[in-house]
Amino acid sequence: MKILKTGLILCGLSIAAFPAHSEKVWKDFAPKSHGSKSVFESCFSAVDLAGKKGEKFTRKRGKGAYLAPPKIKRPKIKPATLSPEFYGSIRRVDVGSRKVIALGFDIGEQNNDFAGYDAEIIDVLRKHNVKATMYVGGKWMATHPERATQLIADPLFEIGNHAWTHGNFRVLNKSDVEDQIWFTQAEYEKQRSSLASLDCARVGMKAIPKRIPTFRFPYGTCNARSLKQVNDAGLPAVQWDIVTGDPAKGQSAKAIARALLRSKPGSIVVAHANGRGWNTGKAVKFAIPKMIEEGWEFVTITELLQMGKPVIAKTCYENRPGDNKRYDRIFGRGTGE
Secondary structure, eight states: OOBOTTSOBSSSOOOOOOOOOOSSBHHHHSOSOSOOHHHHHHHOOHHHHSOOTTTTOOBSSSTTSSOOOOSOOSOSSOOOBOOGGGOSEEEEEEOTTOOEEEEEEEEOOOTTOBOOOOHHHHHHHHHTTOOEEEEEOHHHHHHOHHHHHHHHHOTTEEEEEOOSSOOOTTTOOHHHHHHHHHHHHHHHHHHHHHHHTSGGGSSSGGGSOSSOOOBOOGGGOOOHHHHHHHHHTTOOEEOOSEEOOTTSTTOOHHHHHHHHHTOOTTEEEEEEOSSOOTTHHHHHHHHHHHHHHTTOEEEOHHHHHTTSEEEEESSOOSSSTTTTGGGGGTOSSSSOO
């Protein structure tokens, strides 16, 4: 049996069928809450939540850098049926003049790396009671179970699907796309079940969603087929209109903060909280209080999608169509090699 570095088995693996859909449409199935205050406060102390020395940094070898395919490859919970108004690449939401914004922090890792956890960013959001959506990779959840369950339990945060090993959905074949989606949905169920098994979580688990409601493409890349596959999986494909540029080491905290402060009503932000937002912690320390002072309301992606009409593109990109094709030469199945 041969195992690829993506954690996908090339032969000898029986891939489960594409999960059957629920009769409920996405809006009816979308979670009304994104965590549980009682579970969060009962299960995690200030010491548990505090940043740990060195955990922000990524590494290319050692425990967790490579991971075999998960034992549970498909979720138990049926996906919703996505209605036509959510099909396509969602850039922002038309909410009129209401000063509302959704922060989306990507927290994923490839299958040749063990990514970090940026507690500085999370601490700022919690300090100011700011909601956000964490686009979490399935492998990252598997290798960071304590941090994953903390984020799942926190009522401020919504969990989004950021693929299993951060593969490039413009170059993946059909079956690999399915695995990247469903492995992650199944891993979320596993982590939620692990949380529910704790004595401290006896009360409040009903408030924590049983499934991940939205998806974000790694590198912002897709093609028509993979975009449709995500939507057919019952997941709105959420991109952004505010690019912080924080994965670039040269992007200063001031530049990241300026990008956040350029937000418009209904904007969706892309930033990183896996150690690859090099100066994001410093940026949000400055920008978040200023935005609160200016009257901005912070909501999750799911909440924003239900506040107005999604602004949708036919393809996936960073700032303009075609500007992310460079990733095709570098990143493929999720190995970075």
